[in-house]
Amino acid sequence: MDIYGKIMRLRDKYNGHQSSGPHITVKASCGLTEDIGWLPPCQKVISEFGEFPIRVGDPSYFGNMDVLYLEVSSHELIELHKRLVSIFNPNQEQLMRCFELELYKPHITIARKSVVSDSIIEMKKEMESYVNSVQEFQATHISLFYRTNKKEKYKKRADFCLTSQCQCL
Numbered sequence: 241m242d243i244y245g246k247i248m249r250l251r252d253k254y255n256g257h258q259s260s261g262p263h264i265t266v267k268a269s270c271g272l273t274e275d276i277g278w279l280p281p282c283q284k285v286i287s288e289f290g291e292f293p294i295r296v297g298d299p300s301y302f303g304n305m306d307v308l309y310l311e312v313s314s315h316e317l318i319e320l321h322k323r324l325v326s327i328f329n330p331n332q333e334q335l336m337r338c339f340e341l342e343l344y345k346p347h348i349t350i351a352r353k354s355v356v357s358d359s360i361i362e363m364k365k366e367m368e369s370y371v372n373s374v375q376e377f378q379a380t381h382i383s384l385f386y387r388t389n390k391k392e393k394y395k396k397r398a399d400f401c402l403t404s405q406c407q408c409l
Contacts, residue, residue, distance in 0.1 A: 243296055243310075243377055246370050247350055254351070254359040262348050264294070264312060266321050266382060270338035271328035278327060282384075283400060285323045291380045291403040292316035299350070299367040301360075308360050309347040310371065317346050317379070 247262040272278060297311030325340045335341055351363055381401050385394035 243348070247310075247348070247367075250363055250366055251351060254363055262350060263383075263385075264317070264346060264348055264379075266317065267324040268338040268340060269386070270334050270340070271330060272386065279384075279398075281327045282324060285320070285327065286382050286400045286402070289316065289320055289402055291378045293376050294346075294379050295376050296348070296371055298371060299364045300347075301364070305360055307352055308350045308364055308367070310350060310367065312346045312348055314346065314379070318344070320382075321346070 244262060251262075267282075292314060294312050294314040294317060297313060299308060299310050301308055321344050322341065325335075328334075330338070330340060336343065339345065350367065351360060380403055381399050383399050384397045386397050
């Protein structure tokens with residue numbers, strides 16, 4: 241079973257499927273405006289990348305066990321992040337608020353405590369045993385998600401393939 245399938249099974253087991261699906265945020269939503277003038281430059285940057293490997297690390301938490309995630313590492317992911325952030329020319333306050341550039345911590349979001357409550361501890365234990373056997377996958381596409389306000393779930397706006405064999409969803 242791939243890492244996505246494992247995370248989805250785990251989320252279903254603990255009723256964690258009500259929040260956003262497992263994902264790696266490449267660029268935070270800071271600077272994304274409704275006029276989408278930023279979209280063509282982002283598409284250009286993404287189109288210059290081919291598929292790339294992402295190495296899966298250990299499960300961990302953000303905050304006071306607020307978010308369960310898997311650490312990931314990829315030089316290409318970091319480079320893509322930097323290039324996308326540069327399109328928006330953020331100031332220091334925006335970089336800090338949005339955890340961009342040096343503050344960027346690539347990860348796969350698994351679950352939020354606000355959705356799964358104390359089950360987040362059991363979920364972490366189950367992920368610990370799984371990640372010892374799975375350790376790398378290929379990023380084949382980038383999805384753009386958006387929401388109009390913080391109370392909404394993110395919705396997919398577009399997929400961008402990183403390889404000619406990619407079948408964007």
